[in-house]
Amino acid sequence: DTAVSQTPKYLVTQMGNDKSIKCEQNLGHDTMYWYKQDSKKFLKIMFSYNNKELIINETVPNRFSPKSPDKAHLNLHINSLELGDSAVYFCASSYGLAGGFSYNEQFFGPGTRLTVL
Amino acid sequence: GQQLNQSPQSMFIQEGEDVSMNCTSSSIFNTWLWYKQDPGEGPVLLIALYKAGELTSNGRLTAQFGITRKDSFLNISASIPSDVGIYFCAGQIQGAQKLVFGQGTRLTINP
Numbered sequence: 001d002t003a004v005s006q007t008p009k010y011l012v013t014q015m016g017n018d019k020s021i022k023c024e025q026n027l028g029h030d031t032m033y034w035y036k037q038d039s040k041k042f043l044k045i046m047f048s049y050n051n052k053e054l055i056i057n058e059t060v061p062n063r064f065s066p067k068s069p070d071k072a073h074l075n076l077h078i079n080s081l082e083l084g085d086s087a088v089y090f091c092a093s094s095y096g097l098a099g100g101f102s103y104n105e106q107f108f109g110p111g112t113r114l115t116v117l
Numbered sequence: 118g119q120q121l122n123q124s125p126q127s128m129f130i131q132e133g134e135d136v137s138m139n140c141t142s143s144s145i146f147n148t149w150l151w152y153k154q155d156p157g158e159g160p161v162l163l164i165a166l167y168k169a170g171e172l173t174s175n176g177r178l179t180a181q182f183g184i185t186r187k188d189s190f191l192n193i194s195a196s197i198p199s200d201v202g203i204y205f206c207a208g209q210i211q212g213a214q215k216l217v218f219g220q221g222t223r224l225t226i227n228p
Contacts (some may be wrong), residue, residue, distance in 0.1 A: 040220070041154075041203055048214070048215065104165070106150075108158075108161070109159050110158055
């Protein structure tokens with residue numbers, strides 16, 4: 001059974017297009033995240049939602065807009081894609097703050113490799 | 118932005134050897150985590166540490182939360198081919214909500 005799933009696994013698109021990545025978790029977690037991993041494998045957080053509310057919003061271009069319809073889903077929409085957006089995007093989830101220390105134990109999805117041509 | 122210093126960046130070892138990697142920061146951390154990432158997959162949590170001085174094992178893996186709360190190490194004993202991958206440290210800085218990740222240690226094993 002998949003704990004954190006993302007679709008699609010691969011996404012190849014032209015510069016200027018708009019695309020979305022979907023994420024779902026069946027772990028019963030309250031908090032979900034989007035990370036970007038660049039070509040050097042550096043992982044950087046982009047957004048975090050706790051119970052559908054945005055709690056972390058790093059310095060990310062406005063072209064990136066996360067949406068959480070419920071606490072089990074966190075989608076990422078990207079407008080006007082640029083070459084520099086090419087990367088692997090990971091969704092992750094964890095218990096909320098009520099989970100105590102385990103709040104920090106984040107479980108990652110398999111990633112979406114985005115290639116902008 | 119805040120970043121952990123993880124070393125070494127890469128390791129080339131023989132099967133059966135022990136491995137050691139570490140992470141340091143100038144900030145105090147509440148939590149240290151160690152993840153492993155296989156090619157084409159997401160990072161998988163190996164060990165979580167929550168107390169200064171804590172030493173935790175998971176099979177052949179052992180990790181410690183540094184007493185100063187500014188560092189952590191991960192040891193792998195008797196390496197096997199499936200240990201190949203990229204290992205990341207991650208931590209929660211005191212007072213912050215997010216995790217910050219190290220740059221990763223790429224482990225390659227010669228059979």
